Amino acid sequence: MPELRRDPIIGRWVIISTERGKRPDDFNLEKRSAKGGFCPFCEGNEDKTPPEVLAYRDPLSAKNTPGWKVRVVPNKFPALQIEGELERRGDGIYDMMRGVGAHEVLIESPDHNMQLANLPKDHVESVFWALRDRCIDLQKDSRFRYILIFKNRGEDAGASLEHSHIQLIATPIIPKRAMEELEGAEFHYKFKERCIFCDMIKQETEVQKRVIYSNRNFVAIAPYASRFPFESWILPLKHVSSFTKTTSEWLPDLADVLKTVLNRIDTVLDEPPFNFIIHTAPCNNLELDYYHWHIEVIPKLTRVAGFEWGSGFYINPTPPEDAAAALRQSDESG
Amino acid sequence: MPELRRDPIIGRWVIISTERGKRPDDFNLEKRSAKGGFCPFCEGNEDKTPPEVLAYRDPLSAKNTPGWKVRVVPNKFPALQIEGELERRGDGIYDMMRGVGAHEVLIESPDHNMQLANLPKDHVESVFWALRDRCIDLQKDSRFRYILIFKNRGEDAGASLEHSHIQLIATPIIPKRAMEELEGAEFHYKFKERCIFCDMIKQETEVQKRVIYSNRNFVAIAPYASRFPFESWILPLKHVSSFTKTTSEWLPDLADVLKTVLNRIDTVLDEPPFNFIIHTAPCNNLELDYYHWHIEVIPKLTRVAGFEWGSGFYINPTPPEDAAAALRQSDESG
Numbered sequence: 069m070p071e072l073r074r075d076p077i078i079g080r081w082v083i084i085s086t087e088r089g090k091r092p093d094d095f096n097l098e099k100r101s102a103k104g105g106f107c108p109f110c111e112g113n114e115d116k117t118p119p120e121v122l123a124y125r126d127p128l129s130a131k132n133t134p135g136w137k138v139r140v141v142p143n144k145f146p147a148l149q150i151e152g153e154l155e156r157r158g159d160g161i162y163d164m165m166r167g168v169g170a171h172e173v174l175i176e177s178p179d180h181n182m183q184l185a186n187l188p189k190d191h192v193e194s195v196f197w198a199l200r201d202r203c204i205d206l207q208k209d210s211r212f213r214y215i216l217i218f219k220n221r222g223e224d225a226g227a228s229l230e231h232s233h234i235q236l237i238a239t240p241i242i243p244k245r246a247m248e249e250l251e252g253a254e255f256h257y258k259f260k261e262r263c264i265f266c267d268m269i270k271q272e273t274e275v276q277k278r279v280i281y282s283n284r285n286f287v288a289i290a291p292y293a294s295r296f297p298f299e300s301w302i303l304p305l306k307h308v309s310s311f312t313k314t315t316s317e318w319l320p321d322l323a324d325v326l327k328t329v330l331n332r333i334d335t336v337l338d339e340p341p342f343n344f345i346i347h348t349a350p351c352n353n354l355e356l357d358y359y360h361w362h363i364e365v366i367p368k369l370t371r372v373a374g375f376e377w378g379s380g381f382y383i384n385p386t387p388p389e390d391a392a393a394a395l396r397q398s399d400e401s402g
Numbered sequence: 403m404p405e406l407r408r409d410p411i412i413g414r415w416v417i418i419s420t421e422r423g424k425r426p427d428d429f430n431l432e433k434r435s436a437k438g439g440f441c442p443f444c445e446g447n448e449d450k451t452p453p454e455v456l457a458y459r460d461p462l463s464a465k466n467t468p469g470w471k472v473r474v475v476p477n478k479f480p481a482l483q484i485e486g487e488l489e490r491r492g493d494g495i496y497d498m499m500r501g502v503g504a505h506e507v508l509i510e511s512p513d514h515n516m517q518l519a520n521l522p523k524d525h526v527e528s529v530f531w532a533l534r535d536r537c538i539d540l541q542k543d544s545r546f547r548y549i550l551i552f553k554n555r556g557e558d559a560g561a562s563l564e565h566s567h568i569q570l571i572a573t574p575i576i577p578k579r580a581m582e583e584l585e586g587a588e589f590h591y592k593f594k595e596r597c598i599f600c601d602m603i604k605q606e607t608e609v610q611k612r613v614i615y616s617n618r619n620f621v622a623i624a625p626y627a628s629r630f631p632f633e634s635w636i637l638p639l640k641h642v643s644s645f646t647k648t649t650s651e652w653l654p655d656l657a658d659v660l661k662t663v664l665n666r667i668d669t670v671l672d673e674p675p676f677n678f679i680i681h682t683a684p685c686n687n688l689e690l691d692y693y694h695w696h697i698e699v700i701p702k703l704t705r706v707a708g709f710e711w712g713s714g715f716y717i718n719p720t721p722p723e724d725a726a727a728a729l730r731q732s733d734e735s736g
Contacts, residue, residue, distance in 0.1 A: 075627040077598055078579075078586040082627045083717045147717045160605045161598075162626045218709040226709065237715075244714030245412075252412040264411055264495075271494045292496045293407040293416045345712045366712060375552040375560065377711040378679045378700060380578030381571075383417045383481045 070148060070167030072241060081241040083147050083167055108144070109231035111178035117141040121172060122201060124194055137191065138198045139175045140236075146171035147237060154211060154240050170206055170238040174198055180231050184219070185330035192323035195234070199346075200319075202236055203312045207351045212238040214246060214350050217311070222341025225368045242350050249347060250359055257358035265360030266307055268292075278388050280395045281328050285321040288329045290388035290395070297370065297386035298337060298395070300329050302363040309356040311348040326363065332398040333367055341368040404482060404501030406575060415575040417481050417501055442478070443565035445470075445512035452476040455506060456535060458528055471525065472532045473509045474570075480505035481571060488545060488574050504540055504572040508532055514565050518553070519664035526657035529568070533680075534653075536570055537646045541685045546572040548580060548684050551645070556675025559702045576684050583681060584693055591692030599694030600641055602626075612722050614729045615662050619655040622663045624722035624729070631704065631720035632671060634663050634729070636697040643690040644683040660697065666732040667701055675702040 071084045108116035114132045122140040129135025142150070148169025156165040176184050176195050184192065203215050216237045220227040242250070256264040272278055272289045280288040280300055288302045302325050308314060314322065333342065348361040376382050405418045442450035448466040456474040463469025476484070482503025490499040510518050510529050518526065537549050550571045554560040576584070590598040606612055606623045614622040614634055622636045636659050642648055648656065667676065682695040710716050 073627040075625070076590070076602065078582045080627065080629075080714060080716070082629055083715075084628070084721050085717065085719045086721050159626075160609070161601045162605075216709075216713055216715060218713065220709060226704075239715070245712065246714070248412045248714070256410070267495045268410065271496075275494070291409070292493075293409040293414065294418070295414075295416055343709050343712055345709055364712060370560075375550075375554060375569075375677050375679055378579065378677055378698060379550055379552065380414060380580070380582070381417075381550060381573070382414070383419065385419045387418050387420050 069152070072165045072167050074163040076162055078244075080244045081239075085147065085167075107180055107229065107231050109173075109175045109229060109233060110180050111136075114139075117173075118144060122198055124198060134178070136178060138177070138194050140172055140198055140202055141175070143171040143173050143235070148239065165240065168211055168240055170209075170212070170236070172202060172236045174202070174234040174236065176232045176234065182232060183221075183330075183334075184232050184234075185327055185334055187327070189320065189323050189327060192327050193319050196314075196319050196322055197316075199234065199236070200312055200314065206236070206238040207312065207354075209238065211240050212351050214239050214242045215348070216243055216246075217346040217348075219342075219344045221343070222368070225341035225343050227341075238351075246347060246350070250350070250356075253358045253360070263307055263358055263360050265303060265362065269303055269305060278392045280332070280392050281325060283321045283324050285318045286325040288325055290392040292388060294384055294386075294388040294391070295376075295382040296366050297384060298333060298367045298391045299384075299388070300333070300365040300391075300395070302326060302329060302365070303360060304362075307357075307360055309349040309359040309361055310354040311346050311361045313354060314361075329365060329395070332395045333365070336394050336398045337367055337369065342366060343368065403486070406499045406501050408497040410496055412578075414578045415573075419481070419501075441514055441563065441565050443507075443509045443563060443567060444514050448473075451507075452478055456532055458532060468512070470512060472511070472528050474506055474532055474536055475509070477505040477507050477569070482573065499574065502545055502574055504543075504546070504570070506536060506570045508536070508568040508570065510566045510568065516566060517555075517664075517668075518566050518568075519661055519668055521661070523654065523657050523661060526661050527653050530648075530653050530656055531650075533568065533570070534646055534648065540570070540572045541646065541688075543572065545574050546685050548573050548576045549682070550577055550580075551680040551682075553676075553678045555677070556702070559675035559677050561675075572685075580681060580684070584684070584690075587692045587694070597641055597692055597694050599637060599696065603637055603639060612726045614666070614726050615659060617655045617658050619652045620659040622659055624726040626722060628718055628720075628722040628725070629710075629716040630700050631718060632667060632701045632725045632729070633718075633722070634667070634699040634725075636660060636663060636699070637694060638696075641691075641694055643693040643695060644688040645680050645695045646682070647688060648695075663699060663729070666729045667699070669732045670728050671701055671703065676700060677702065 072081050073084055074081050111134045118141050119132055120139050120141050123136040124138045125136035148167045148171055150170050152166055152168050154165045154168055206215055219234045253264050278290045285305055288300055291301050344363055344365040346363050349356050349359050405420055406415050407418055408415050445468045452475050453466055454473050454475050457470040458472045459470035482501045482505055484504050486500055486502050488499045488502050540549055553568045587598050612624045620636055620638055622634055625635050678697055678699040680697050683690050683693050
């Protein structure tokens, strides 16, 4: 059973995998391992993953067989385990609990070589439908406080499988960055009685110089204090605090804006590794006046993250105004 | 002039380089560039760096010529610029100031192929003397709030030059992680009237299972809630809040513990890329009852940092107890 342990100084919870504990030699092995041939996410290999928890598929096809468009399965090597209670307890001055949670994988398409940005718009929309369906289901479990949705594309961004996929981790704690945003946004709200994200959207759409793209319901911007070159945020124009509260009528525009941003990043930066993370409200507090859900897309272009995540001090060599201009001017290729 | 910009939600200050702004193509170039032949840090090339601000050298040798043991020079491509006032101001809802600060490089030895861990103990001690001297000097500048000291070893850890070196950045703001630690430690102190780090040291030296090494004045541990495999912290056993307040009598033991930890990491993990960061008190508040300076060493073994720095949610596949055992049992090779 993995453990969740709390850093006693800054309060960050960390998952410590105690079972599949890596030994020094494992890291050397990892360096040497080549890209594998067999892919458990491809059509026809459905029996090589745990049984699906959700699939949008041909009504004539059977579960865990070919015929699906989007498929969600439990992670075969989960960071957290679904069974059991939390059992919060102390360990001298420290705090810990059992590593209870859900860890699922959304396989975006049956095609091994298809990238999310290149899927048809309605297919990307189906991906968001599936994510929202899974979130709504996981939120019902009272053990879970937060659902972290993220994508790693490319080995340098942490992807261990090439076949395009998105991960969901339901956690019994609120991840540190989410907590910081919630607290920071609440502080601003107390001061101004306005949502800081709504304020940002207002200023950005007026000034325009950091806007990458917008449609009826969403805007993509290069944030004012970008930590990374070409960091891009996607926000709903209207105040909504939880991704799960995004109405179905908005999902086509959400698919459009994500597809556009990812396509332009691929075009301008030559298909770089990237991560995106959905930042949303915690499970037990879905409607907040002060918080605004959004997606943060971070291309992995520089290797300088070393001391930066250690210090929280970031040096960004590309002004967001330049990044936005390059992405704004790029032709859509998808 | 670079700019310091503040994230309006979580309050993190970021350096945006506006002059040497990187264009999309620069990142492709970076990918392609091979390791260079010429090294500006090598003995004999002293005129290829900005003039030295400190050197421990043969008394008969002239400044900026061969004959030195440890040498500190301004960074040729500084992240912050030394001249000028801060000029804090607003930009609509945002906050910014001019990118004023110092950015220096400590070259650990004249020998291109020498690693910090392999230097003789008294030479490592000289490195710490030089770092302390530079900190004490930079702290006199009232524009600076914090001095960030860090090392990147290896390309994957962000080192752009192979020749072993340490960087110092004096900043007009307190970096986010340092601020979090200060606030977290102060919170604990208010509650318990004890330093949380002193509490940690007490528990760790009693329990022993996460202790890597200790000598008369320092202890190295694998922290309870390690974010990364083989993360190692070095702490003074006695309460001292600022690195600059470490007495000269302790510097031999500091050299000993750092050299030992780095050597063991090299032995056990086959000379991995790594970062270390000195976590210390801010310039204007050097003596704090609630804060305890320390060094955090982070080997770069996994590529999973992608979503982790984006979410603040870390999954560590190696329990710190296992990491400490492996490092404790390793023979010293240095």
